[in-house]
Amino acid sequence: MTDQASRKLYERHKDFFESVYMVVREIPEGRVTSYGAIASYLGAKRSARMVGWAMNASYKSPGVPAHRVVNREGLLSGKHHFADADQMENLLKREGVEVRNDRVVDFKLKFWDPSRELEVY
DNA sequence: TGTTTGACTGGGA
DNA sequence: CTCCCAGCCAAAC
Numbered sequence: 363m364t365d366q367a368s369r370k371l372y373e374r375h376k377d378f379f380e381s382v383y384m385v386v387r388e389i390p391e392g393r394v395t396s397y398g399a400i401a402s403y404l405g406a407k408r409s410a411r412m413v414g415w416a417m418n419a420s421y422k423s424p425g426v427p428a429h430r431v432v433n434r435e436g437l438l439s440g441k442h443h444f445a446d447a448d449q450m451e452n453l454l455k456r457e458g459v460e461v462r463n464d465r466v467v468d469f470k471l472k473f474w475d476p477s478r479e480l481e482v483y
Numbered sequence: 484t485g486t487t488t489g490a491c492t493g494g495g496a
Numbered sequence: 497c498t499c500c501c502a503g504c505c506a507a508a509c
Contacts, residue, residue, distance in 0.1 A: 397491050401504095408504055410491035415506060417490055433491065440490030 378404070382416040383423050385476050389430040392458045393474035394466055396434050403476035418443060429453040436469030 385400050397410040397417075406412065413431070417440060420426040429450045433439045441450040441464065451461045460467035 398493090401491080406504090408492075411489070411504055412491090412506075414490040428490085431490075434493090438490090443490060 378406070378412060379416040379419065380423075382413055383420060383426045385480070386417075386420070386426050386428065386431060388476070388480060389427060389474055392472070394430045394432050394436070394454070394459060394469070394472050395474045395476060396432060398434055399473075399475055399477065400431070403480065414440070427453075430474075432466055432469075436466035436473075438464045438466070 381404050382400055385403060386395075389395055397413040398407075400413045401407055401410045417426075417428050417431055420428045428440065429444070431440065438450050438454075438461065441447065444450045446452075451464070454461055454466070459472055466472055
């Protein structure tokens with residue numbers, strides 16, 4: 363591996379959580395995306411779990427709408443990490459996203475894909 | 484220092 | 497539909 367490549371890898375890793383937060387902050391109200399879609403946009407397609415870790419620590423960073431990130435099936439897999447068991451669902455419903463049985467209704471329609479909606483820098 | 488555990492996912496049986 | 501697996505890698509233990 364070249365020096366440049368390893369430096370790039372290091373930089374990407376160092377800023378990964380912050381990069382995740384930047385993307386999540388761009389999710390419009392009333393829309394949702396998935397851990398994998400964010401990872402994919404950041405060039406780490408197989409690191410969806412790391413996006414989960416980032417969300418786990420997201421309370422430390424202001425203005426990160428963590429409730430708009432769900433899993434690939436539209437399930438609210440992170441609901442237990444919010445203050446109340448129903449907070450994630452309530453936040454979504456408040457902005458017009460219907461939720462039934464811990465799943466986003468019309469997930470396909472509400473889905474916001476950063477790879478399609480954001481410019482690649 | 485080694486192992487286990489996940490806010491995950493795509494593929495396969 | 498269910499179940500399993502490999503790949504992923506930071507934390508926690």
